[in-house]
Amino acid sequence: MSHRSFLLLCLVPLASFALAFLAIPLVRLVLASGEGAEGWAIYLTILRTPRYLATLGQTLLVSLAVTAAALAVSTTAGLFLARSRFAGRRVLLSILTLPLAFPGVVVGFMIILLGGRQGLVNQLLPGHWVFAYSVTGLFLGYLYFSIPRVLLTVMAAAEKIDPALEEAARTLGAPPWRVMVDVVLPALAPALIAAGAIAFATAMGAFGTAFTLATDIDVLPMVIYTEFTLSANIAMASALSVVLGLVTWALLLLARSLSGGTVAAGG
Amino acid sequence: MRHPTRLIPLAVTLLACAFLLVPIVQSVLAGLTVNYFRGLSSGLTLKWVGEVWGLYASSILLSIWLALACLAVTLVLGVPAAYALARRPGRAARVLEEFISLPLAVPGLALALALLQLYGSYSGFRTSWAFILVGHVLYTLPFMVRSVLAVLAAIDLKTLEEGAATLGAGPARRFVDIVVPNALPGILAGALTVVTLSIGEFNLTWMLHTPYLKTLPVGLADSYASMRLEIASAYTLVFFVMIVPLLVAMQWASARAQRILS
Amino acid sequence: MTLSLSRVAKTFAGGTKALLPTDLTIAPGEILSLLGPSGCGKTTLLRIIAGLEQPDPGARVLFDGEEVTALPVERRRIGMVFQSYALFPNMSVRANIGYGLKMQGLARADIDARVDEVTALCQLQPYASRAVTALSGGQRQRVALARAIAPRPRVLLLDEPLSALDAALRGQLRDELALLLRSFGITAIFVTHDQDEAMAIADRVAVMRAGQVAQIGTPETLYRNPTSGFVARFVGGAMPLRGRVTGDHLHLPGGALRLRPGAAGQQVFVRAEDIRLDPEGPLAARVEAVTFLGTHYRLALSGAAPDLLTALHAGHSAPRPGEAVRLSIAPDALLSLPAEDHA
Numbered sequence: 018m019s020h021r022s023f024l025l026l027c028l029v030p031l032a033s034f035a036l037a038f039l040a041i042p043l044v045r046l047v048l049a050s051g052e053g054a055e056g057w058a059i060y061l062t063i064l065r066t067p068r069y070l071a072t073l074g075q076t077l078l079v080s081l082a083v084t085a086a087a088l089a090v091s092t093t094a095g096l097f098l099a100r101s102r103f104a105g106r107r108v109l110l111s112i113l114t115l116p117l118a119f120p121g122v123v124v125g126f127m128i129i130l131l132g133g134r135q136g137l138v139n140q141l142l143p144g145h146w147v148f149a150y151s152v153t154g155l156f157l158g159y160l161y162f163s164i165p166r167v168l169l170t171v172m173a174a175a176e177k178i179d180p181a182l183e184e185a186a187r188t189l190g191a192p193p194w195r196v197m198v199d200v201v202l203p204a205l206a207p208a209l210i211a212a213g214a215i216a217f218a219t220a221m222g223a224f225g226t227a228f229t230l231a232t233d234i235d236v237l238p239m240v241i242y243t244e245f246t247l248s249a250n251i252a253m254a255s256a257l258s259v260v261l262g263l264v265t266w267a268l269l270l271l272a273r274s275l276s277g278g279t280v281a282a283g284g
Numbered sequence: 285m286r287h288p289t290r291l292i293p294l295a296v297t298l299l300a301c302a303f304l305l306v307p308i309v310q311s312v313l314a315g316l317t318v319n320y321f322r323g324l325s326s327g328l329t330l331k332w333v334g335e336v337w338g339l340y341a342s343s344i345l346l347s348i349w350l351a352l353a354c355l356a357v358t359l360v361l362g363v364p365a366a367y368a369l370a371r372r373p374g375r376a377a378r379v380l381e382e383f384i385s386l387p388l389a390v391p392g393l394a395l396a397l398a399l400l401q402l403y404g405s406y407s408g409f410r411t412s413w414a415f416i417l418v419g420h421v422l423y424t425l426p427f428m429v430r431s432v433l434a435v436l437a438a439i440d441l442k443t444l445e446e447g448a449a450t451l452g453a454g455p456a457r458r459f460v461d462i463v464v465p466n467a468l469p470g471i472l473a474g475a476l477t478v479v480t481l482s483i484g485e486f487n488l489t490w491m492l493h494t495p496y497l498k499t500l501p502v503g504l505a506d507s508y509a510s511m512r513l514e515i516a517s518a519y520t521l522v523f524f525v526m527i528v529p530l531l532v533a534m535q536w537a538s539a540r541a542q543r544i545l546s
Numbered sequence: 547m548t549l550s551l552s553r554v555a556k557t558f559a560g561g562t563k564a565l566l567p568t569d570l571t572i573a574p575g576e577i578l579s580l581l582g583p584s585g586c587g588k589t590t591l592l593r594i595i596a597g598l599e600q601p602d603p604g605a606r607v608l609f610d611g612e613e614v615t616a617l618p619v620e621r622r623r624i625g626m627v628f629q630s631y632a633l634f635p636n637m638s639v640r641a642n643i644g645y646g647l648k649m650q651g652l653a654r655a656d657i658d659a660r661v662d663e664v665t666a667l668c669q670l671q672p673y674a675s676r677a678v679t680a681l682s683g684g685q686r687q688r689v690a691l692a693r694a695i696a697p698r699p700r701v702l703l704l705d706e707p708l709s710a711l712d713a714a715l716r717g718q719l720r721d722e723l724a725l726l727l728r729s730f731g732i733t734a735i736f737v738t739h740d741q742d743e744a745m746a747i748a749d750r751v752a753v754m755r756a757g758q759v760a761q762i763g764t765p766e767t768l769y770r771n772p773t774s775g776f777v778a779r780f781v782g783g784a785m786p787l788r789g790r791v792t793g794d795h796l797h798l799p800g801g802a803l804r805l806r807p808g809a810a811g812q813q814v815f816v817r818a819e820d821i822r823l824d825p826e827g828p829l830a831a832r833v834e835a836v837t838f839l840g841t842h843y844r845l846a847l848s849g850a851a852p853d854l855l856t857a858l859h860a861g862h863s864a865p866r867p868g869e870a871v872r873l874s875i876a877p878d879a880l881l882s883l884p885a886e887d888h889a
Contacts, residue, residue, distance in 0.1 A: 019618065023455035027364035028380070031429075034361055035384050038418050042398035043386075049401050090300050097293035112301045115308065118531045120486040122505045126520060127307035130314070135321070135513065137310060157303075164300055222391025225486040227500070229508055237392050238487075245397060245491075248314055255401070258394035266389040442628060446598050447632030449619040451646030451697060461645070465636035 046255050053252025060256060069257070072188045076237040077264075079156055080220035086156075087163035087216045088209060094164075095171035096201070100178070121158075121225020128158045128230060155234050160227040163216040170215070174208030175201075207276035214272030221265045239259050288324035292325060308524070315518030320375070332518035336507075340519060343503035344526075350413065350499060351482040354420040358478050361421070362428035363471060367463050371445075385426040392487030395427070400491060411494050419488035424481050428474040435470030435541055436463070469541040476534035483527060500526075547610050547700045547733045548574055549595065554605040556590050564590040565601075566757040570584075572735065577727055579736045581780070587757040588737045591706055595735065596703050597622045609700055620649075625699030625732075629706040631690040633678040639689050640665070640674050646697035659695055662774040668692040668726065683711045684719055691723070695730055702727070708743060720746050741781050745769075753777050765808030775813055775883045784815035784881060788852045796880070800829040800850035803875055809882035818844070820879035823856035823865070827874030831855070833865045847873070 051057045063069045075097075098110055116124065132138050132149040139146040148154050178201065186196045222237040231239075237257060246253035315333065318326040337344075369377045396419060403412055444466065448458045464471070486501040493502050493520055500523060507516045549572040556565040565587040572578050580588035593599040595607060597619035607615045614622050640661055647657040665674050668688045673681060678689060687707060692700055705722065708716045711869070724747040727734055738744050744751045745765040752762040753776075761768060761777045768781045778784035781850050789798040796803045796814050805814065823845075831850035836843055845865040847855045850873055857873070867869050 020455045023459075024368040027368035027459075031361045031365035031384065031425075032380065034421070034425075035380070038399065038422055039384070039386065039395075039412065040401045043390075045402040046398035081478070090296060090406070093293050094297040094300050097297050109297060109301050112305050113297075114535065115528070115531070116304055118480045118527050118534075120484040120501045121484050122501055122508065123484075123520060123523065126311065126504070126508050126516065129508070130307040130310045130517075131530050137306065161304065165302065177546070218389055222393065222487070222488070224391065224393050228490070229505060238391060241393055241397070242491075251401070254397060258391070258397050262390040262394045265391060266386070269389045439635075440632070443628055443630055443632040444634060446619070446636070446647065447626070447628055447693075450622075450624055450703075451595060452620050452623070452649035453645070454618075454620050457649065463638070466634075468636075481653060482799035493618070537681065 021140070041084065047259055050252055050256035050259050053250070055252075059252055060260075062253075063256060063260065066107075069234070071266075072235045072237055072240050073260070075235060076221060076261075079152060079159065079236065080217050081162055083156060083159040083220045084213045084217045086160055087167045088213050090160075091164050091167035091212070092205070092209065095168045096175055098168075099172045099175035102231050113168050114165045115164055117169075119162060121162070121223050122226075122229045123225075124158050125226040125229025126163045127161060128154050132189070139218050150230055150234070152234055154230050155227060155236065158230060159216075159220040159223060162223075162226075163219060166219070167212040170212035171205065171207050178204045193230050210272050210276040212270050214276075217272075218265045218269055221261065221268075294308065306433070309442045309518045310537045312524070313517075314514055315521035318516070319361045319518070320513050322417060333522065335515055336519045336522055339511075339515070340498075340500070340503045340507070340522075343498045343500050344465065346497060347474045347483050347500035350417055350420055353413075353417050354424055354482040355475055355478050357417065357421045358425050358428040359471070359475065362425055363432055363464065363467065364459070366432035366436060366470075367459060367467070370433055370441060381429065384429060387422050388426050389479040392419075392423065392485075393491065396488045396491030397420070399488075408510065412495055416489055416492045416497060416499065417491045420482045420485055423485060427477045427481065428471075431474030431477060431538075431541065432467050432470040435467050435544055438544060439466055441466070469537070469544050473534065473537040473541040476530060476537050480527065480530040480534050483530070484523075548572065548604075548608075549701055549733060549735075549838075550608045551595070552606045552608075553631045554591065554594055555568070555608065556587070556599060558595060558603050563757055565594070567605075568759055570752065570759065570762075572733055574733055575731050577686070577734045577736060577747060579738060579744035579751045580754055580778075581738055581741060581744040581751050582754035583739060583780070586754040588739075588754045591754070592703050592705055592735060592737045596624055596626055609779045623697070623700050625694030625697065625702045625708045627687075627690045627694050627702070627704040629709060631686050631710070633686055633693070634691055635677075635679055635756050637678065638674075639670060639676050639678055639681070642689055643670075643679055643693045643696050646693065646699075650697055664692045664696045667729070670808075684715050687711065687719060687723075691726065693849075695732065700733070702730070702732050704734065704736045706737055707740070708740075716743075723747060745781075751778055751781075755780075772881065772883065775815060775885075777816045778881050778883060782817050785853065785855055787814045787816055787880070789814070798829065798851050800831050800873070802828060803880065804877050805880055805882065806877050809880075811885065812882040813885045815881040815883060816855075816875055816879060816880075818856045819858045820875055821847075821855060822876075823857070823859055823861075823871055823875050824874035825872055827872040829873040829875070831871055831873055833867050833869045833871055835867055836864050839863075847871070 053059050055062055076162050086262060094113060122268060129149045130136055132147060132154055136147070136149060137189060182200050182204070185195050186200045191199060224242065227234060227236050227239045228242070238261070241254050241257045241261065244250045244257065313324065314320040316328050316330070317324055318329045324330065329540060369381055399419060403415065408416055441463065443460050444462050448462050453461060484501060486505065489499050489502055490505065504519055504523060507519045551568060551570045553567045553569065554565065555567040557563050568591065568836060580591060582588045590599060594601045594605070597614070597617060598680065601607070601615065605615060606613060609622070634645070637645065643664055644657045644661045647660055665671055668691060670685070670688055670692055673685055678686065681689065690707070711719060720743055727747060736744070736747055748765065750762060750764055751768055753760045753768060755776050761773050772781060772784070773779035775786065787796060788797060789796045791805065791810055791812070791814070794805050794807055794809070797804050800844055831847040831848045833845055834848050834854065835846040841860070843859045845857045845859055847857055
């Protein structure tokens with residue numbers, strides 16, 4: 018067997034799997050979205066129905082807010098941890114990466130423990146402090162699982178910055194804050210874009226957290242879920258899935274073309 | 285020179301740590317105390333963990349089984365493919381790599397809907413654990429492929445293979461003797477990632493599971509909705525005990541593979 | 547083994563002609579060096595012989611008369627030493643050396659015996675059980691050589707085997723390698739861009755340029771009777787003397803030199819070791835720089851020819867920079883070669 022055919026053979030299992038369980042199902046999903054009563058006009062219906070539009074807007078808004086907050090928190094903490102050496106540094110780092118593999122449901126439960134009816138904040142503070150079941154809870158939940166992801170990306174990038182760059186800026190007379198603005202942040206920019214895109218994509222598609230916090234928050238994944246299971250409106254669930262998938266994917270592509278690196282989401 | 289603004293990063297770091305850690309500690313304590321609302325004074329107990337085992341043992345075992353099966357499938361599909369992608373870095377290879385990475389961008393819910401609509405009517409498949417497995421493989425496969433590909437791209441695989449070829453090794457032989465052993469750090473990191481993610485996977489699994497096939501996270505969602513806080517916490521504790529060592533191992537293996545890359 | 551190539555050429559995707567149709571025959575036990583600057587096609591030719599590269603249609607590669615052109619590399623029974631050595635990092639030194647024998651399906655005991663033999667031959671016993679990652683550059687080079695010859699290949703191919711080493715080690719290993727290759731008594735082809743390496747190791751040298759063999763012959767022939775200015779310059783570093791040839795004289799800015807008859811219309815070259823400081827000499831020059839090299843001095847001279855000339859001077863003292871000197875060059879030391887289109 019020639020090397021060429023051996024390489025092709027190596028790709029066959031993966032390609033078959035991707036065809037059967039990814040390509041054809043996705044095509045089926047797109048087709049299903051047009052099989053409802055309105056046909057392909059269903060996408061116009063989404064644009065004309067205030068509830069769907071509001072949901073899409075709210076999902077985008079929460080995701081953007083989470084992205085901004087996660088970038089701010091994780092860049093600050095990540096740079097701090099990457100550049101300082103002190104006892105307990107490793108412990109802090111471990112704590113900050115711990116939620117990396119928590120599924121959305123567990124994150125939701127964490128937020129309930131903090132801000133639920135029987136949550137810590139409500140018990141410690143006087144008055145009524147329940148925020149877990151609102152958009153605030155959702156925001157905190159998304160932030161909870163975004164912090165570790167962004168932090169790891171930022172720290173990896175921070176460790177690759179040549180210290181001589183900063184030293185050169187210092188010898189040229191730049192004060193620390195200018196070094197940060199002129200040298201460090203530009204060097205981190207690709208990593209920040211990549212990490213931001215990951216946080217955004219994860220927040221857009223997060224279902225487990227919203228599902229656990231549930232009740233009265235309208236975000237796209239929850240609406241898709243209710244359309245599918247409660248209303249049995251398969252066409253609408255499919256159409257909304259297509260929209261959600263396209264928006265998320267397009268944003269990741271954009272982020273990648275900006276950062277020049279590989280951007281992937283998870284969770 | 286300790287300016288107050290230099291304390292801001294420390295404060296932010298500590299606050300973030302508190303935000304992440306406090307609920308974890310709460311849930312661990314809640315799972316181990318006799319009565320969460322009366323606090324630690326009510327005493328520590330393993331009763332709730334025991335109840336969790338009674339109620340959810342099958343979910344926990346199913347998740348372990350699924351994670352191992354998922355690992356086996358991603359190894360078989362992913363390692364040879366990563367090798368082929370590393371050796372033929374053409375346009376078609378890039379498109380395929382992009383395509384199988386789609387589950388990282390497209391939300392799990394959408395993928396689950398797609399699978400349900402295509403295969404939902406094949407009830408034998410729909411109701412088997414293999415259906416959930418497909419979802420898990422879909423989601424974890426890109427991590428395996430990328431992890432192996434990164435290591436293979438960092439070594440001079442072409443010349444190593446040419447070396448083996450001049451000594452008489454054919455393509456399959458070279459794959460076994462040269463490619464796999466040298467890709468091991470990437471395979472290990474990928475394998476731990478796959479197992480960790482599979483055990484925690486919820487978004488796809490919630491849509492794909494049946495009442496008779498509940499995975500650990502599905503059981504978690506179930507316990508959060510319907511069980512008392514102590515049991516939900518104890519179950520979360522069980523999950524932590526499983527996932528945290530895996531997470532630590534995964535990070536260790538990834539750092540090790542990373543060292544090869546540099 | 548006799549190796550013969552006929553009409554072997556290689557055009558890469560994109561149209562680059564890396565190798566123009568080449569014919570070459572190598573006698574059993576002969577050590578041939580392919581010498582040339584980078585990009586001359588020498589490595590491509592070696593890789594075609596190995597089977598790592600497919601030649602353009604019409605080419606024939608014969609091992610002892612057997613056509614192997616279509617045979618994949620793993621079935622050609624060749625041995626190859628790669629520029630980067632390509633030692634398998636996942637295997638020990640022994641396992642690397644034994645790999646080719648394992649591929650031949652030999653019994654364990656036979657493999658062990660042969661590995662011991664080759665390890666001893668290449669003086670690798672102290673390192674045999676080490677990981678290849680724990681070896682120095684010179685040791686790696688010997689492991690690569692041992693691994694290539696262990697399966698008793700029909701031909702041994704070496705692709706710049708010394709270039710990964712630092713300069714000091716390279717000189718020492720060059721002579722070691724020459725001795726080892728002779729002791730194997732195997733047909734070998736050795737690619738290098740370093741003329742000293744080629745001269746020290748090879749029976750015959752093929753000087754390559756722009757995808758073609760410019761001249762092939764023993765080191766002495768190439769040095770004494772180069773057939774082109776390129777070979778003269780590449781082997782022995784001959785310098786062009788750009789001047790006007792009238793009758794049997796070459797007129798240069800610094801004076802006129804007598805030539806051997808028949809040099810009309812040809813380009814004249816000289817080597818540094820053939821330029822003499824001679825108070826009675828016909829050429830006037832100015833010393834620009836003097837470098838003391840222990841056994842001799844190297845002088846950079848201007849004014850004699852349009853280009854700067856280098857001369858080797860073996861006296862106990864040398865002129866100082868700025869001094870005016872006179873030079874002589876024996877007519878026999880002047881190489882008259884067909885004019886080249888490009889310098």
